[in-house]
Amino acid sequence: MSQRVCISLDAMGGDHGPSTVVPGAALARERHPGMTFLMFGDEAILTPLVAAEPRLEGAVEIRHTTISIAMDDKPSQAVRQGRGKSSMWQAIQAVRDGHADAAVSAGNTGALMAMSKICLKTMSGIERPAIACLWPTVRGESVVLDVGATIGTDAEHLVEMAVMGAAMARIVFDLDRPTVGLLNVGTEEMKGNEAVKEAARLLREMELPNFAYHGFVEGTDLGRGTTDVVVTEGFTGNIALKTAEGTAKQIAAYLRSAMSRTLSAKIGYFFARQAFEALREKMNPSRANGGVFLGLEGIVIKSHGSENAQGFAAAIDLAHDMARHDLMRTIRDMLDQTPAVVTA
Amino acid sequence: MSQRVCISLDAMGGDHGPSTVVPGAALARERHPGMTFLMFGDEAILTPLVAAEPRLEGAVEIRHTTISIAMDDKPSQAVRQGRGKSSMWQAIQAVRDGHADAAVSAGNTGALMAMSKICLKTMSGIERPAIACLWPTVRGESVVLDVGATIGTDAEHLVEMAVMGAAMARIVFDLDRPTVGLLNVGTEEMKGNEAVKEAARLLREMELPNFAYHGFVEGTDLGRGTTDVVVTEGFTGNIALKTAEGTAKQIAAYLRSAMSRTLSAKIGYFFARQAFEALREKMNPSRANGGVFLGLEGIVIKSHGSENAQGFAAAIDLAHDMARHDLMRTIRDMLDQTPAVVTA
Numbered sequence: 001m002s003q004r005v006c007i008s009l010d011a012m013g014g015d016h017g018p019s020t021v022v023p024g025a026a027l028a029r030e031r032h033p034g035m036t037f038l039m040f041g042d043e044a045i046l047t048p049l050v051a052a053e054p055r056l057e058g059a060v061e062i063r064h065t066t067i068s069i070a071m072d073d074k075p076s077q078a079v080r081q082g083r084g085k086s087s088m089w090q091a092i093q094a095v096r097d098g099h100a101d102a103a104v105s106a107g108n109t110g111a112l113m114a115m116s117k118i119c120l121k122t123m124s125g126i127e128r129p130a131i132a133c134l135w136p137t138v139r140g141e142s143v144v145l146d147v148g149a150t151i152g153t154d155a156e157h158l159v160e161m162a163v164m165g166a167a168m169a170r171i172v173f174d175l176d177r178p179t180v181g182l183l184n185v186g187t188e189e190m191k192g193n194e195a196v197k198e199a200a201r202l203l204r205e206m207e208l209p210n211f212a213y214h215g216f217v218e219g220t221d222l223g224r225g226t227t228d229v230v231v232t233e234g235f236t237g238n239i240a241l242k243t244a245e246g247t248a249k250q251i252a253a254y255l256r257s258a259m260s261r262t263l264s265a266k267i268g269y270f271f272a273r274q275a276f277e278a279l280r281e282k283m284n285p286s287r288a289n290g291g292v293f294l295g296l297e298g299i300v301i302k303s304h305g306s307e308n309a310q311g312f313a314a315a316i317d318l319a320h321d322m323a324r325h326d327l328m329r330t331i332r333d334m335l336d337q338t339p340a341v342v343t344a
Numbered sequence: 345m346s347q348r349v350c351i352s353l354d355a356m357g358g359d360h361g362p363s364t365v366v367p368g369a370a371l372a373r374e375r376h377p378g379m380t381f382l383m384f385g386d387e388a389i390l391t392p393l394v395a396a397e398p399r400l401e402g403a404v405e406i407r408h409t410t411i412s413i414a415m416d417d418k419p420s421q422a423v424r425q426g427r428g429k430s431s432m433w434q435a436i437q438a439v440r441d442g443h444a445d446a447a448v449s450a451g452n453t454g455a456l457m458a459m460s461k462i463c464l465k466t467m468s469g470i471e472r473p474a475i476a477c478l479w480p481t482v483r484g485e486s487v488v489l490d491v492g493a494t495i496g497t498d499a500e501h502l503v504e505m506a507v508m509g510a511a512m513a514r515i516v517f518d519l520d521r522p523t524v525g526l527l528n529v530g531t532e533e534m535k536g537n538e539a540v541k542e543a544a545r546l547l548r549e550m551e552l553p554n555f556a557y558h559g560f561v562e563g564t565d566l567g568r569g570t571t572d573v574v575v576t577e578g579f580t581g582n583i584a585l586k587t588a589e590g591t592a593k594q595i596a597a598y599l600r601s602a603m604s605r606t607l608s609a610k611i612g613y614f615f616a617r618q619a620f621e622a623l624r625e626k627m628n629p630s631r632a633n634g635g636v637f638l639g640l641e642g643i644v645i646k647s648h649g650s651e652n653a654q655g656f657a658a659a660i661d662l663a664h665d666m667a668r669h670d671l672m673r674t675i676r677d678m679l680d681q682t683p684a685v686v687t688a
Contacts, residue, residue, distance in 0.1 A: 074534065138597050148529055151537045185492055185582040190418065193495045193579060219586025223594035235537060236580045238529040242563025243584045247591040250567035253482050254626050255599075258619040265619035272612025275602040282598050 004034045005101050005323045007316055008094035011041030012068035012087040014106025014305045014312070018042070021106070022049040024303075024312030026056050031313075032320050035059065038094050040087035042066050065090060069111045071305055078111030079118060088112060092119045095298040101323035102299035104290075104315050109302055113149055113293065120298040125335045129295035130161050130234070131302065132168055133241065134288045134318070137225025143169045143178075144222065144230045147291060148238035155198035158182065158231055159338075162203060164294040165229040166211035167334045171325040173228060177210060181217035181227035183236065191216065195233070210334050252280075290315035292322060294331070299323055348378045349445050349667045351660055352438035355385030356412035356431040358450025358649045358656070362386070365450070366393040368647075368656030370400050375657075376664050379403065382438050384431040386410050409434060413455045415649055422455030423462060432456060436463045439642040445667035446643035448634075448659050453646055457493055457637065464642040467672075469679045473639035474505050474578070475646065476512055477585065478632045478662070481569025487513045487522075488566065488574045491635060492582035499542035502526065502575055503682075506547060508638040509573040510555035511678045515669040517572060521554060525561035527576035527584070535560065539577070554678050596624075634659035636666060638675070643667055 011021045018041055029035050036059045039046055043064040050060050067086040069078045082089050088107050094100040096119050105112050113129065122129055132145035143165045150157070162180045169178035182200055184192040189200070196216070203213040214227045219240060222230060232240070259269040259276075269276065289311040291302040299322045303315035355365045362385060373379050380403045383390055387408040394404050411430040413422045426433050432451050438444040440463050449456050457473065466473055476489035487509045494501070506524045513522035526544055528536040533544070540560070547557040558571045563584060566574060576584070603613040603620075613620065633655040635646040643666045647659035 072532075136594075138594050151529070183583060185495070185579055188416075219583040219588075220590035220593070222587055223590035232583075235529055236583050239527060239563040239576070239580050239584050240587045243566055243587045244563075244591045246564035246567035247588045248595060249564070250480075250482050251592060251595050254623055258623045258626075259616060261619060261622075265616045268612040268614065268616025268619065270612065271615065272603060272609045275605060275609035275612065278605075279598055279602045282602075 004036060005032070005320050006036045006038065006099070007319050007323070008038040008091040008100035008103045009040065010088045010091040010103070010105035010107055011039045011046055012107075014303065014307065015071065017068075018045050018049055020307065020309050020312050022046065022053060022056070023309035025060070025316060026053040027309055027313035028316035028320070029055050029059055031317065035320060037061070038063060038091070038100050040065055040090040041068070063090060069107050071108050073108055073111055075110035075114035078108060079114050082111070082115070083118070089115050089119065092116055092298070092300060095300065096120050102301060102319035104301045104303060104312075104319050106303040106305050106307060106312060106315070108305070109148065109291075112300065112302055116293055116296050116298075116300045120296040120300070122295050123297055123331065123335070126160055126164070126295040127157055129293055130164065131291040132165055132294050133291050134172065135222055135230070136282070136288050137223055139225035141173070141288070142222070142225050142228055142230055143172065144232075144237065144241070145294065146232065146234040146237050147241045148234050149293070150234045152235070153195050153233035155195050155202055158195060158199035158233070159202050160295070161231045162199070162211070162213070162229065163208070163334050163338055164331055165231055167331040168292060168294065168322075168327065169228045170210065171327055171330055172321060175228060177212050178228035179212045179214045180229040180231060181214045181221065183230050183232035183240070184216040184218065187216045187218065206339055208334075209337060288314070290318040292318065297328070299327055348380060349376065349664050350380045350382065350443070351663050351667070352382040352435040352444035352447045353384065354432045354435040354447070354449035354451055355383045355390055356451075358647065358651065359415065361412075362389050362393055364651065364653050364656050366390065366397060366400070367653035369404070369660060370397040371653055371657035372660035372664070373399050373403055375661065379664060381405070382407060382435070382444050384409055384434040385412070407434060413451050415452050417452055417455055419454035419458035422452060423458050426455070426459070427462070433459050433463065436460055436642070436644060439644065440464050446645060446663035448645045448647060448656075448663050450647040450649050450651060450656060450659070452649070453492065453635075456644065456646055460637055460640050460642075460644045464640040464644070466639050467641055467675065467679070470504055470508070470639040471501055473637055474508065475635040476509055476638050477635050478516065479566055479574070479588075480626070480632050481567055483569035485517070485632065486566070486569050486572055486574055487516065488576070488581065488585070489638065490576065490578040490581050491585045492578050493637070494578045496579070497539050497577035499539050499546055502539060502543035502577070503546050504639070505575045506543075506555070506557070506573065507552070507678050507682055508675055509575055511675040512636060512638065512666075512671065513572045514554065515671055515674055516665060519572060521556050522572035523556045523558045524573040524575060525558045525565065525571035527574050527580065528560040528562065531560045531562065550683055552678075553681060632658070634662040636662060641672070643671055
């Protein structure tokens, strides 16, 4: 890894493409002045956008391609049509070839994961990759995975995810020994499905040095921040994540309506508007944007497809952190210390 | 069913036992003056509590038992020790024997479900029971099931739940043809696990007259109230429910902290306090308390173990509604109209 972190960007990905990616990159570079970018996409569109951003001066190399992956392409179709040629593939390939330290795309999640697996390959010792996100909690943030890479799981996969999630938590939260919980329907030993119960047994027995296995956690523990890492299967994790997003929006709607119903409430809103502003910022999903693909031979970050420049910049920040603190080596070191039962 | 609804109460269940159950019953009776109760529990405790509630005058028959199920008893242990004798069992048995129209307990969920299955039996055509709850949405409420009765599922069970959930929605929301969604990680046809995909195919093909199959819904659709009924497997449903509860608490904590940080915010809070009060009431989980056991030969409602009298009263209200509108017959009628592929 170079001292100066270089991020490859799928400049055509997401609902808004270059009009979000370029200002997002500018915003992120303001916070990390040494950072450089490889931008893959349509030169004719990208060149003027980059030129208009003084914060990107001398930091961007544009690699021309007009082939991009549509948000509703099926993964298999995207791979067939986009392999080698598309902005998404080339951004990933730049990581594989050592030209970039991490790739960021706001494109179609399924296609991005399929291409990442083919192009980068999964790490030795890892059965299936996972997507991790930073979940805002009352204590700060937790790493939660898998939020949708794989449907269905077994105990070994849950243990692998515990190891990878802990590696990410060590980096992001700068902790020596993060706590890890397994998401379940109760905290008692007999609760849950076979995979969760068996994973709990394995994690208790292994007593790995680099993280502390906490036990089962429940849905309420996510917002509470009970553990630094929460591990679950991808179907459940995806639904939990979107349920929390939906609940936050629902409460925001209640709040808006309550604050505009009476004159007294409107006066109250006027005085408390800075507090509301702070709350809105705290609840802003863009702040925690970015899904980290774990278990691949390279760093790939998925930005939410509908994010604005601020959200895309948060995904670049995350890519920068992962690359600078050498996520890959941290995961490899931790896997090396994991008994063979898992890495077999 | 008698004209006057009679509810049997496990008066010893829950974290607070009779001190919540008795005032909860009084509160509910204020709203449904014709209602009567069979209360199962320790006479020495119950008699003075009931006598102290004028709203319960002439409405309560106490059935003495000193055996109760602890909140942390394993279901198998609870059945062994409490079968026939405990307040929980007897409350359920009163429904089986036709002495009560519905049973309510705030006791241990696993024990209540195990006893209900043994005592009442599952309905013909139903593989496994489910627990349904009323989920608050921006549009009102939705029926969501299963929130934790069964871990793991198959397509047939999901279809059964769609039918039972729709029956409940017809009653609670007074709708002729409620909409039903299957909870999934995306709305596209190829998304999800095999059970969900197969259930979607079955529901599309069946075109049942008494509800409209909407398609897949995501976690964000829960708070949005996209469909009247949302069907999912019990592990995921339980985690989604608790994640939403946790998120609501988290945002309430943010809000409290934001409103007390500056003088201006405090002044704003003062003026808007009625609006905050309305919001608090809207977010109050007690309002939507009560899990309905569906798929049994009788109505059993689970109240949250830590609820106060207000929450317990909401569970009784739900039991009253289910009994008065003959939930059992509505489910049976709808199952009769369901093709044999499912009810086989």
